[in-house]
Amino acid sequence: MMNRESGCFKNYLAAGKEYIRHHLPQQALVSAVLFGAAPLIAGVENLSQVETAQLLDFYAVLPGMILLIPIFLPEQNPDIRDLIRSKYTSMGSIYLIRILLSALVMVLLTTAFVWMLKQGGCSFPAGKFLPAALSGMIFLGGLGAAAYALSGNPVIGYMASLAYYLFAFGTGEKYLGNWFLFSLSAGGYTEKRYLAVTGLICLLMAVWVSIHKERS
Numbered sequence: 033m034m035n036r037e038s039g040c041f042k043n044y045l046a047a048g049k050e051y052i053r054h055h056l057p058q059q060a061l062v063s064a065v066l067f068g069a070a071p072l073i074a075g076v077e078n079l080s081q082v083e084t085a086q087l088l089d090f091y092a093v094l095p096g097m098i099l100l101i102p103i104f105l106p107e108q109n110p111d112i113r114d115l116i117r118s119k120y121t122s123m124g125s126i127y128l129i130r131i132l133l134s135a136l137v138m139v140l141l142t143t144a145f146v147w148m149l150k151q152g153g154c155s156f157p158a159g160k161f162l163p164a165a166l167s168g169m170i171f172l173g174g175l176g177a178a179a180y181a182l183s184g185n186p187v188i189g190y191m192a193s194l195a196y197y198l199f200a201f202g203t204g205e206k207y208l209g210n211w212f213l214f215s216l217s218a219g220g221y222t223e224k225r226y227l228a229v230t231g232l233i234c235l236l237m238a239v240w241v242s243i244h245k246e247r248s
Contacts, residue, residue, distance in 0.1 A: 047126045051106065051133060059102060060137045063095035067145045077152035082217065084149060084156040085164075089214040090201070092145060093168035099134040100173025100235065101180055101189045103127055104242055127239045135170075142166055164216045167228035171213070172197065174234030181238035184245070 070076050074087055104127070146162050172193045180189030200213035211230065215223035 044125060044129060048129045048133060051130050055102065055106060056133055056137065059099050059134070060141070063098050063137070063141055066095055066098070067092070067141055070145070076149055077154070079149065079152075079154040079156075081156045084154045084161065085216040085219075086214075087149075088146075088161055088165040089168065089217045092142060092165045093172055093197075093213065095138065095141065096169025096171070096173035097176050097190060097193045099138050100131070100170070101176040101186060101193065103130040103134060103177060104180055104238070105186060107242075124239055124243050127242060131235060131239075134173075138169055138173075139166065142169070160221065161216070163228075164221060164224045167224040167231070168213055170231035171211075171227035171234075172231070174231035174238070177238040178234040178241070181241040181245075 070087070070091060074091060075083075076087070079087065142165055143162060146158050146165070149156070150158055175196055176189035176193035178189075179192035180186050183189070197213065200208060205212050205214070205218065210223050210226040212218075212220070212223050213227065215221070
């Protein structure tokens, strides 16, 4: 029993290392470039609280899609899928490991971005705006991951997240209520809690759907 548990732990550790080695760096790099391009696309110095909220709402949420939607991507390779199936591993645990790794990168990059804004003289409550930005990222990423899991197509996942983003950008404030993506710009914060919880539910649902697809 102990040998089997030790073997399972090593398999999960190997799965995490494999994701870090072959998948996560590309996603982290694209996200970092996106954050780093902010000074070229929008001002990041001496912003007011409203301007900072708009930057976080409209721009900083996008890496959530890049980091969370691809968590099921390695299984697109039949060799990797068969290798995982051949070992004493739980696919649910592997997916959760990938989510945690991606979430860690997301927190680090967003924290660095918020710190950069503070260093640039922007006026805003970092302790409030940081979790608000992460909530939007979790929601967009979770929504896309759920769409990916249901459809089996990563393109559908990205399209679902982008469609929600564009709808919120257009007339979403009128129809989305507590799930309005850009509520921080309008002075609202409660909506971010709804987005965070819904995003987490979407991620868990995506994991559940993917597990059952693997078993069928």
